[in-house]
Amino acid sequence: MNINQIIFRNLKKNLKNYYLYVFALIFSVALYFAFVTLQYDPAMDSTKGTLKGGAAVRTASVLLIGIVAVFLVYANNIFIKRRSKEIGMFQLIGLTKNRIFRILSAENLIIYFGSLIVGIFLGFAASKLILMILFQITDVETAATLRFSFKAMVQTLGVFGGIYVLIMGMNYLFIQRQTILSLFRTSSKTEGKVGRISLFEIIMGILGLGLIATGYYVSSQLFSGATTSMNSLFGTMIFILASVIIGTYFFYKGSVRFVANIIRKNKQGYMNINEVLSLSSVMFRMKSNAMLLTIITTVSALAIALLSLSYISYYSAENSAGLGAPNDFSFVTEGQAEEFTEKLDGIPYTEEKIDVLRVAINVEDIVEANMEDLGGFDAEEMTLSVIKDTAVEGIDVGQDQTIFTGFYDALQRMMQLEDSGELVFKGKEESFNLNFLGVSRESVLSGYFSGGGMPTAVVDETVYNQLSQDLNPDIQGEYSQYIGINLESEEQVEEADEVFQSLALSNEVGTNSRYATTKNQKQNMGLIMFIVGFLGLTFLITSGCILYFKQMDEGEEERPNYTILRKLGYTNADLLRGIQGKQVFNFGIPLLVGLLHSYFAVQSGWFFFGTELWIPMFIVMGLYTGLYSIFSLLSVLYYKRIIKEAL
Secondary structure, eight states, X not given: OOHHHHHHHHHHHHHHHHHHHHHHHHHHHHHHXXXXXXXXXXXXXXXXXXXXXXHHHHHHHHHHHHHHXXXXXXXXXXXXXXXXXXXXXXXXXXXXXXXXXXXXXXXXXXHHHXXXXXXXXXXXXXXXXXXXXXXXXXXXXXXXXXXXXXXXXXXXXXXXXXXXXXHHHHHHHHHHHOOHHHHHHHTTOOSOOOSSOOXXXXXXXXXXXXXXXXXXXXXXXXXXXXXXXXXXXXHHHHHXXXXXXXXXXXXXXXXXXXXXXXXXXXXXXXXXXXXXXXXXXXXXXXXHXXXXXXXXXXXXXXXXXXXXXXXXXXXXXXXXXXXXXXXXXXXXXXXXXXXXXXXXXXXXXXXXXXXXXXXXXXXXXXXXXXXXXXXXXXXXXXXXXXXXXXXXXXXOOOTTEEEEESOOHHHHHHHTBOSSEEEEEEOSSOEEEEEEEEEEOOOOSOHHHHTTTOOEEEXXXXXXXHHHTSOOGGGOOSOXXXXXXXXXXXXXXXXXXXXXXXXXXXXXXXXXXXXXXXXXXXXXXXXXXXXXXXXXXXXXXXXXXXXXXXXXXXXXXXXXXXXXXXXXXXXXHHHHHHHHHHHHHHHHHHHXXXXXXXXXXXXHHGGGTOSOOHHHHHHHHXXXXXXXXXXXXXXXXXXXXXXXXXX
C-alpha cells in the first residue's frame, strides 16, 4: 500500500467524524466571503453609497476572523488527539514523523481547501441574499446586484490560508513532541474524574453562586439612583463584569459538582440508569471544561445582549423618534413652516403652535440623585422649557401645580424623581412655588427645546403669563415658539418628507422630520443588528460544534461502559433516555447561564436604547435557544449510533 492509498483510506474512514467540522468551515468561509463582498460593494461605500456601513463591515470581518480561527484551531486539536493512536501505529510500522506529518497535511489540505472552495462559491451565491436582507432591515431602497469580487476572493484565500498554516504548524509540533507511548495514552486520558468532592470545591461552588447572584443584584441596581457619579458607575460596571465572569468559572469548576453531589446524596446512593448517565457524568466533566464553558457562556451572553439591545433600538425606532419629534414635522419659526407648507401641493395637514419660555427651576425637593455627578446639572437652577396647560390636550393643572411631560426613561431612572414635592420657578425678580404632580411620558415639544431628553414643565396659564412678564433674558433661547405640522394621511408622509428634504430644511436649527429620524435610526441600528446577528450566528455555530465535538470524545471514551450496560440487560431506549438527560445538562446549563447573564445585562440599561423590552428580547432569546438546541439533538443522534454499536 503506497502513501496515496493510505491518505485516501484515512480520509474516507475519518470523513464521518469531519462532517460537522466541514459544515462549520464551509459556513464560516461563506459568511466571511459574503461579508468581504459587502465591504467592496458600492452600496456600502462610505461616500458614494446609500448606506454608510463599510467601516462597520470591515470591523465585523476582523472579529469574524478571530472567532473562526479560534474554532478551527480548537477543533483541529480535538481531531489530532483523537487520531493519536493512529499516529502511533504509523510510527510502529516504520513511518517517520515527517512522513506522518505529510500524510495528515495532505488529508487536511483536501478537506480544508475543498471546504474553502465550496464556501467561497456559496458565499458568492448568498451575497445578494445577504445584501437584500441588509437593505430590508435598514429600509434602504436600492437594487441589490450579484457581484463577484476578486479582491474579496483573494482576501478570503489569504485569511484562511494563514489559518491553515497555523493549524499545520500546531500539528507538526504535536507530532514532534509526542513519543509512541504518549500517543497511545493521549486519547485515553480521563478528564479529571474525582470520586470525592473536596472542601475547596465546596467553598468554590458556594462562592461561584454568590458571585453570580451579587453581580445580578448590583446590575439590577445600576441605574436605580444608588450610583450617580460617572467614575463610580464605571467602577460598578467593572465589578459586575468581574463578578459574573469569575462566578461563572467557579460555577463550572465547583458549583455544578457541588449541587449535583447534594442531589446524589439525597438519593442515598439509589440512582437509576438515567441519573447515572446524566447527573454523574456532568459532575465529573464540567470541572475539567470550566474555562472553555466560561468562555462560551460569556461570549454567548454578550452576543445575546448586544443583539437584544440593537433589536430593542430597532423595534422602538418609531416610538423613540416620537419623543424628540411629537409631530410629523417640527419647526421653530413661522418662515420655516410657511416655506414647507407652501410646497405641500395639496397635501392636507393641521398645524399647532406652542409658545415656550425658558425658566430656571429649583428641583432639589424631587430629585434624589446628585445632579452635578450626572453631567454638571445644578438642581438648584435647572433651566427647563415651560409651556401653559391650555397648549396641551388632556392636561389641566391648578395655579399652584405643575407637571413634567416628555421625560426620557433613561434620564428619569438616573435622576430618580419623587412622585411629589415642591418646585421653585425663578423669574428675574420673583419666584413661584408650585406643587409637583408627577411625570407624563408624552412628548409635546421637539428635541430642540427638550435639550437631550430633559422634561418640559406644564403650568397654569395664569402662572405662565406671570412668568412671561418676569423673564431672565440670559437663559432665553434664540427661538420661543414651537410649530408642529401633522399630515391628515399617513400614506403621504413619505411624499411630504421628500419635500422637506428638497428644501434642505433638515440643515436648519430646530427643524425635524419624524419620518426621516425614524428611518435614520432604523438604518443605523439595523446595520448594527445585522452585523451583531451574523457574528452571533457564527459564534453559535462554532461554539455548538465545539460542544458537539466534546460529546463525540466523551462518547468514544464511554463506549465500553455502554457495552457493559447492554450486556447487563439495559435496552437501547433505557440508555438513550439517560443520554438525553445528559445532553440537557451539557447544552442546557451553558445556555441557561448565558441567557440569565444576558437578561440581567439587558435589564440593567435597556431604556437607553428604546421603549420596548420584552418582545425584542424574547424573540432574540427564542431564536438563539432554538438554533442552539440543534447541536444537542445532533449529540443525542451521535450517542444513539454509539449505543447501537455497543454490542
